[in-house]
Amino acid sequence: MRKSRFTQAQIIGMIKEQEAGIPTAEVCRRHGLGTATFYTLKAKYGGMEVSEAARLKALENENAKLKRLLADTMRGNVVLKDLLGKS
Known part of the structure; x- marks a missing residue:
């Protein structure tokens, strides 16, 4: 399995940015990942600290x-x- 470029803290930070109201496309552009990848990570780490x-x-x-x-x-x-x- 391929290792992620992002740490768990960074992933959770991205999810919190999106939940705070920043559009998903903007969060993805800022961090350099696709929207499908973002939603995959959100499904795994969403709601976690x-x-x-x-x-x-x-x-x-x-x-x-x-x-x-x-x-x-x-x-x-x-x-x-x-x-x-x-x-």
């Missing part, structure tokens, strides 16, 4: 780590079953 966004990122990282651990464990179980079945 910076601390909540940081917590979300930490939970996503932890979830990815746990998924990798589960996949490794399941792969190990398959190998052990194959070894026991061939004996």
Whole structure:
């Protein structure tokens, strides 16, 4: 997945600008992003504060780590079953 050019604080700042009444096109032009990208980011970060966004990122990282651990464990179980079945 591609890394964003903007930090979570910047994204939340852009959303707050738009919510304060600045037209979406103006916010997008000022920050150099497309309106579709803006609305995608707004769907993900809308209504959040910076601390909540940081917590979300930490939970996503932890979830990815746990998924990798589960996949490794399941792969190990398959190998052990194959070894026991061939004996």
